Amino acid sequence: MIFETAPAKINLTLDTLYKREDGYHEVEMIMTTVDLNDRLTLEKRTDKKIVLKVENRYVPNDHRNLAYKAAKLMIDKYDIKTGVTITLDKKIPIAAGLAGGSSDAAATFRGMNRLYDLNLSLETLSEHAAEIGSDISFCIFKDTALCTGRGEKLEHLPKPPACxxxxxxxxxxxxxxxxxxxxxxxxxxxxxxxxxxxxxxxxxxxxxxxxxxxxxxxxxxxxxxxxxxxxxxxxxxxxxxxxxxxxxxxxxxxxxxxxxxxxxxxxxxxxxxxxxxxxxxxx
The missing domain is CATH 3.30.70.890 (GHMP kinase, C-terminal domain)
Known part of the structure; x- marks a missing residue:
């Protein structure tokens, strides 16, 4: 059994530079994390199912959930033969601009890495994260960063002044x-x-x-x-x-x-x- 915390993020800056050919906006923003966390528990299953347990009725517990997508990506990419049960204790408000869903997905990537002893670097997990969402790469690190591209290109920064x-x-x-x-x-x-x-x-x-x-x-x-x-x-x-x-x-x-x-x-x-x-x- 593995435990992970998923902190909320705030944008200290957010700029949109232009509309890209892929339909996304090119952004330039500084994001940092705050001490408001979702909590995830990950356990191996004997079958190959992904089971997402979450009590909040507004949060989907299937393929629409980013944490589910993160688990599936890791199972498929690393040919994991068993499934996972993810229990999500939701504290971050939903659809709030705080990246709760992205942070849950990032926690799932980190948790799957530990649960199955894959020994992947955070940088590798961040690359995987970019395949399913723009903010998840940032959330992998739980730090402060200048984010560009769709938000997946990171320049890590020091911790901001305490406040x-x-x-x-x-x-x-x-x-x-x-x-x-x-x-x-x-x-x-x-x-x-x-x-x-x-x-x-x-x-x-x-x-x-x-x-x-x-x-x-x-x-x-x-x-x-x-x-x-x-x-x-x-x-x-x-x-x-x-x-x-x-x-x-x-x-x-x-x-x-x-x-x-x-x-x-x-x-x-x-x-x-x-x-x-x-x-x-x-x-």
Missing amino acids: WVILAKPDISVSTQEVYQSLDLSVPHATIQTATCKQAIIDGDYTAMINALGNRLETVTIEMHPIIQTLKETMLKAGADNAMMSGSGPTVFGLASKERQAKSVVNALKGCCKEVYMVRMLG
């Missing part, structure tokens, strides 16, 4: 595909300061890092769901050092250097958002 992260997930779901389809690259927008944010992380400069936060998709999703703007404003008024939407949304995160700041933000959000988490940056 509190407040996550607010409104009671809506957002389709990443719909957000990207609605993105008009010809519309003028504020410059996304990815290079500045990268340097701030390297320098350990918290102030420079929070001032460089930016997400090209934010205005698109806010137009669909104005509650995101309300959550941002609530966080900032309550004392967050900065606040931004993660990924394609709808989760908004606020950063705070002090615990009392973070608690003040959490209290301010209680009236307008049911799912609020106060966690630490991992990275």
Whole structure:
């Protein structure tokens, strides 16, 4: 029996550069992990079945699930003769812009590697991960990285300056595909300061890092769901050092250097958002 944790991610920056011939957008973004985790248990089976156990009724337990796809890829690629039972304890909100599904898949890749003594490097697992999803390669490492291409090309960065992260997930779901389809690259927008944010992380400069936060998709999703703007404003008024939407949304995160700041933000959000988490940056 193997245990794996699958941490959520946030985007400190997210820029979309152009539409690629394969239909994806070329992205440039900095992602890091936070201390909100799904937990997975993997056990060998005597047959060749993949059984995914998850209590959340909104999470599929078949081939539609990225963790299932990860297990199948490993079984097929390495000619594994037995199956696996994966028990998923879901804590990360679903369809939230926090890469919960991708992180579960990454944990499955790491878990299958250990369960079957394959001795594969994280780099090899990351290459496999790119075959089934864009964010999974990043999630393999559970660190901080500048991600380019579809998100699968990684330049690993140091751990960001320590801080509190407040996550607010409104009671809506957002389709990443719909957000990207609605993105008009010809519309003028504020410059996304990815290079500045990268340097701030390297320098350990918290102030420079929070001032460089930016997400090209934010205005698109806010137009669909104005509650995101309300959550941002609530966080900032309550004392967050900065606040931004993660990924394609709808989760908004606020950063705070002090615990009392973070608690003040959490209290301010209680009236307008049911799912609020106060966690630490991992990275």
